[in-house]
Amino acid sequence: MPHSARDLLDGIQAELAPHDNDNRMVPLIALGRAPRGVFAAIAAEEQRITSSDWRSFHAMAARADEPHVRAFLDGLxxxxxxxxxxxxxxxTAAGPDQGMELPRAxxxxxxxxxxxxxxxxxxSCAAAGIYTNVAAFGRYCGAVADGMRTHYEFDDPACAFFDFFAADTPVIEQRAFAAIxxxxxxxxxxxxxxxxxxxxFQNYELMFWNTLADEFPG
Known part of the structure; x- marks a missing residue:
């Protein structure tokens, strides 16, 4: 049994590492090969996801009675x-002509x-899973933001969502380690x-991106 948060997270990352490159959509965006319409789809899906996760994290924090765990979850x-x-x-930047985006299962x-x-x-177990995925999602977002600027001429406000999650967050990291x-x-x-x-978390994260890759092949 691991005795430290670092040992546990290192072990989790070692388990997940073989599938780090199974995301088929982010490389297409990074190379400018994804159709522009994918950004309207991403925005619509993320609007639903962030609204749902906001409620879920509140509910999760309400169940946490250990102070460090609650501090991490309250920060989300x-x-x-x-x-x-x-x-x-x-x-707005993706274009209103994309029409109404229906959610994809x-x-x-x-x-x-x-x-x-x-x-x-x-x-505290959920905190370990969440933090591991935050790190992976941050890497994806950094690649997406770079691709958006380089190949699709999106401006900073349009890229802000991805910049936000790609940024280093030492406070979140400290709280996560304390919670774990x-x-x-x-x-x-x-x-x-x-x-x-x-x-x-890794499976569902990859399902998100690869669902879009199937619909918007490069």
Missing amino acids: PPGEQQALAMLDALV GCQAYPGYVAWLALNAEP QAGLDTERLNPNDAHLYARL
Whole structure:
């Protein structure tokens, strides 16, 4: 059993690493090979996801009675709210001629899973899964923002959502490590569950992007 948050997270990352490059959409955007219409789809899907995750993180935090775990989870909803506001510029830049975007099950499975965690998971275990995925999502967002500027001529406001999640967040990292360590120290965090939640996060994250890759092939 790992004794530190770092040991646990290193073990999780080692398990997930073989699938780090299974995302088929982000490389298309990074190379400028994805059709421009994908950005309207991303914006519409992310509007639904951030709204749902905002509620789920509040519910998750309300169930957390350990101070460090609650501090980490309480810090997540404000970021979701801020990110949601940033999507308006992308919606406008992607073009109103894209029409009404209907939700895709493959994209909305992700927030459904987060909602499940909010109701069922030990909060410190959920924190481990969330933090692992935040790091992966940040890497994807950095590549998307670069591709948007280089190949699609999007301006800074249109890229702001992706810039936000790609930015280094030392406070979030510190809170995450404290939350995970508290879970280990109190023996509330089951490492097997933490690995499972992180693996499912990766699966649902990849499902989001690869659903779009199937619809918008390069």
